[in-house]
Every structure is written in C-alpha cells, then in structure tokens.
Amino acid sequence: MKFSDKISMAFKDLMNRKVRSILTVLAVSIGSLLLIVMMGLSDGIINKLKEVIDGAGDTNIIQVYPINDAKVKEDNGISIQVSDVDSQEEKESKEVEDASFKKISKDDIESIKNIDGVDRISAYVQGNITDIMLDDKKFSGNIVLTGYDFNNDIDISDKLLCGTILKEESEDIIISEDLVSKLGISNNEDVLNKKIKVQAEFPEMNGIKIKEPKVIEGTVVGVANKNNISNTVIMSEKKADCLFAYFTDKENYIDENGYSMLSVYGKEGQEISALAAKITSDYGYTTFSLDMINKTFDALGGVVKAVLSIAGIIVLVVASLGLVNTVSMTLQEKRKMIGVMRSVGGSRKNIKSIFTYQSFIIGLFGGILGSITSAIGIFIANEYITKSSNFAITLTTNNIMLSLFITVIMSIIAGAIPARKAAKINVVEAVAEE
Structure with missing residues (x-):
C-alpha cells in the first residue's frame, strides 16, 4: 500500500465523522495555542529584563x-x-x-x-x-x-x-x-x-x-x-x-x-x-559585566519557559485523551473493513499506519490552527492590552515550530494505542461481523 493511499484513507475516515474530528482538532489546537502563548510570555518577560539591563549600561x-x-x-x-x-x-x-x-x-x-x-x-x-x-x-x-x-x-x-x-x-x-x-x-x-x-x-x-x-x-x-x-x-x-x-x-x-x-x-x-x-x-x-546577568537571564528563561509551558502540555494531554477516543471509535466502526483488508493481503503494519496517520493529521491540523489563533491572539494582546505597559508577548518561529512538533508527537503517541489495537484485530471475527 502506497503512502499516499494510507494518508487518503486516514483522511476520508476522519471526514466521515466531521463533527467529532473537528472537535478533537479544536481541543488539540487549544493546547497548542496555550503552549505558544506561555512560551511567548516567558520570552517576553526575559526580553523585558534584558532590556532593563541593556538600559543600565553597555553589555560589551x-x-x-x-x-x-x-x-x-x-x-x-x-x-x-x-x-x-x-x-x-x-x-x-x-x-x-x-x-x-x-x-x-x-x-x-x-x-x-x-x-x-x-x-x-x-x-x-x-x-x-x-x-x-x-x-x-x-x-x-x-x-x-x-x-x-x-x-x-x-x-x-x-x-x-x-x-x-x-x-x-x-x-x-x-x-x-x-x-x-x-x-x-x-x-x-x-x-x-x-x-x-x-x-x-x-x-x-x-x-x-x-x-x-x-x-x-x-x-x-x-x-x-x-x-x-x-x-x-x-x-x-x-x-x-x-x-x-x-x-x-x-x-x-x-x-x-x-x-x-x-x-x-x-x-x-x-x-x-x-x-x-x-x-x-x-x-x-x-x-x-552586564552580559553575565544576561547569560543568567537566558538560563532562567529556559526554566520559566518550561514551567509556563506545563499548562499548555496539560491541555494537550487532555486533548490527546479525546484523540484516543476519536480514533478508537473510528476503529470500532471500521472493524469489518479492517478484516476485509487483512483478508486480501493487507499487513498489520499497513493497518497500524492508517490509524497512526489519522492521529498525525489531527495533531498537524490542531497544531496549525493553534499557531494561527495564537499569532492573532498575541498580536491583539500586544496591540491593545500590553502596549500601554511597554511589554510584549513574544511570537517566534522557534516557539511555533516547537509547539507544532510537540503537538504532533503527542498526538501520534496518543494514537498509538488504538492503532496497535487495530493491527491485532482477528481477521475471521472482523469479517464475520454484521
């Protein structure tokens, strides 16, 4: 089975239950959004502290x-x-x-x-x-x-x-x-x-x-x-x-x-x-040197970012549970088809891949949606809320890519449970089901 065929089947299965799939993507996107905002908030705090230090003198x-x-x-x-x-x-x-x-x-x-x-x-x-x-x-x-x-x-x-x-x-x-x-x-x-x-x-x-x-x-x-x-x-x-x-x-x-x-x-x-x-x-x-303080802030920034990011990761974990449920329900609905695929030569690896790709698609779409909404939200916050306080939430490509990576990986891990279960379905029992 070609890679494109697996992706196509995974996407069609998700589209057969649009509402359920969209809600799962939204849940994942909220976790991704929160992760980007928390990382941007920590970067903004550290940048503000560095700005104060730079204003105190030459860091060189x-x-x-x-x-x-x-x-x-x-x-x-x-x-x-x-x-x-x-x-x-x-x-x-x-x-x-x-x-x-x-x-x-x-x-x-x-x-x-x-x-x-x-x-x-x-x-x-x-x-x-x-x-x-x-x-x-x-x-x-x-x-x-x-x-x-x-x-x-x-x-x-x-x-x-x-x-x-x-x-x-x-x-x-x-x-x-x-x-x-x-x-x-x-x-x-x-x-x-x-x-x-x-x-x-x-x-x-x-x-x-x-x-x-x-x-x-x-x-x-x-x-x-x-x-x-x-x-x-x-x-x-x-x-x-x-x-x-x-x-x-x-x-x-x-x-x-x-x-x-x-x-x-x-x-x-x-x-x-x-x-x-x-x-x-x-x-x-x-x-x-003031540069020493900046180095300390860099190290502190990593700790602050990790602590604040926990909130977004927790939301992603909860969304991942919903993803497990979505893929598991798809599995129950597709048991007979899985049996037929296995009976005509489909391997366990192919079956597992289809459900893994479903998790990947949900994670990818959720991460992209979270990135877009976080960018809009951060722009609005910086323009109308934090502008008066001379503080800005930072939006960087690195934070977006890191959030997208974490979102996709957690989605794939969550989808691994039902994917493994799908690969182990008994062919005879699945084909015999009405």
Whole structure:
C-alpha cells in the first residue's frame, strides 16, 4: 500500500465523522495555542529584563576590580571569630581587607590590553575630596574624585551634556551636573572655561587643624550627565595623584596602590563572559559585566519557559485523551473493513499506519490552527492590552515550530494505542461481523 493511499484513507475516515474530528482538532489546537502563548510570555518577560539591563549600561564592557577573586571565594561562608576587644576586631577586619586586595598595576593593564578579544581599556583611580570652589561659590561635602589614565581610553563624550573631553597633560577638569547645581549655578554652560579649585582637607579636631588642606586648580571643560556620572570631579590621574595621596601621606599614590577599576571593552562579536572568565583565571581579579546577568537571564528563561509551558502540555494531554477516543471509535466502526483488508493481503503494519496517520493529521491540523489563533491572539494582546505597559508577548518561529512538533508527537503517541489495537484485530471475527 502506497503512502499516499494510507494518508487518503486516514483522511476520508476522519471526514466521515466531521463533527467529532473537528472537535478533537479544536481541543488539540487549544493546547497548542496555550503552549505558544506561555512560551511567548516567558520570552517576553526575559526580553523585558534584558532590556532593563541593556538600559543600565553597555553589555560589551567588563569591569575589573582590585579584588582577589580566589580569596573572596575562599572566604565565602567562613566567619571570622571576633574578639571582645575593639582593637582586635579592627585588626582582623584590616587583615581580611588586605588579603582580599589585589593591586591593578600599569604592567597588568598593558598585559590585559594584549589579550585576544580586547578592543580597548579605560583605567582610572577614585577617591574623595571635600570641597570645590568656583568664583565666589563653594560646595563642601563628600565628593568623588576620578583620575583617568591618559595612556588608555578616556572617551566619555557620550556622558557629557556640554563641553569637551579631557586633553592629555592639561589642566582640564570635568564636573557632574549635580555639582553645578550644588554650586548654585542653573546653566551648565556658565561653568565652562572657568577656573575651579578642588580641595582635600582633614576635618578639624577640637578646633585644631590636623593638616593643611591640599588645593589644586584647573579649568572646567565639560559637564557630565548626572544619570551617568554623579557627584564627581574628573581630571587626569597625574593631576589627581597628590589629592589621593593627601589622606594617606604616601607619595606616588597610584604607583603604590594601583587603579580602582578597569573598564575592558570587548571586540565586536567577542564572547564577553568568556573574556571576563579569562581575566579572572589568568590575573586573579574579580570581574563583572552586564552580559553575565544576561547569560543568567537566558538560563532562567529556559526554566520559566518550561514551567509556563506545563499548562499548555496539560491541555494537550487532555486533548490527546479525546484523540484516543476519536480514533478508537473510528476503529470500532471500521472493524469489518479492517478484516476485509487483512483478508486480501493487507499487513498489520499497513493497518497500524492508517490509524497512526489519522492521529498525525489531527495533531498537524490542531497544531496549525493553534499557531494561527495564537499569532492573532498575541498580536491583539500586544496591540491593545500590553502596549500601554511597554511589554510584549513574544511570537517566534522557534516557539511555533516547537509547539507544532510537540503537538504532533503527542498526538501520534496518543494514537498509538488504538492503532496497535487495530493491527491485532482477528481477521475471521472482523469479517464475520454484521
């Protein structure tokens, strides 16, 4: 018996009982529809989370911290026994801090820069200053000071509201827009090209000045967006070095303590997580990138999709029971024909195939109908329901094909029971039936 003959017979048998067959197809399509919607919902949730992460910064950047990654992992879960004496507690805390610190030197930066897959590096050191003064205006507080290494990338032009980036070996200074406001100036451009004094000073103890303040002067060349850089003064590392050294009484502060952080930019197409792992394994630094969070969301998305898809699969299982009933009823109605087919040379395999193809047709039609209705439903939901919340249920070819595959396979499995039963019918008894 030809393949086309088997398909033709299976289809005709289903059409002889149109209402029953159509209802079974509808039941299967509902399961397929729900499966696609649930997978699209989980994809939409993960995509929304990724969108939030992407909005938080560049996923192509790896942050490298002066922290010994191996030491941090070793100390995880280990509690330090604290002495009743305050000085002992402080001593132990300092020992742990020193053990976790890992200096980022200029040599390390040059070495990391040469790693395959690294496009460029931005290196800077951060500390604190106490005052900024511009004309007759002054702001005092805990202000962040950032000193950039001019031997590496310092392009922060995308974070500037006005002005220009720093120039090498210059007196240029950039301040954040919130500091402009704290100085009592409303227009950011009013501070451009003006002299500004930046000061580090120890607080007085009982009215006694501990140390003379350290003041440096520069020219404001840019104002940074507070959403990217806040409460911060930016200058070259050479200019900032003396201010960092002020609170530690150490000359050449950067040479001795290294950099506060590196921003490593991966090349186009580079696997950022793999690059971060290499930096950690080869140099021992703790690393972080937004791409790592995205990878976590990808793994989480698989779990969420599987959990939500269970609802659709349950409906498909129930629909499959209806399919078993439909094919079984067809079997009872076709017993005599099956007996005749067997008596004229039809094999058990041919009989089994006909009923298996019936299940396949029901599953295929149900899957296609479910795909069409889910596409329409998702379009309507995205256009009129979720649009206001800036959230979209995702409809992908992969989800449709996966749902169609699951629907057809479950239908074939469900139809295997009556198909096997049909193949085992006694020929003599079937032919003798009225």
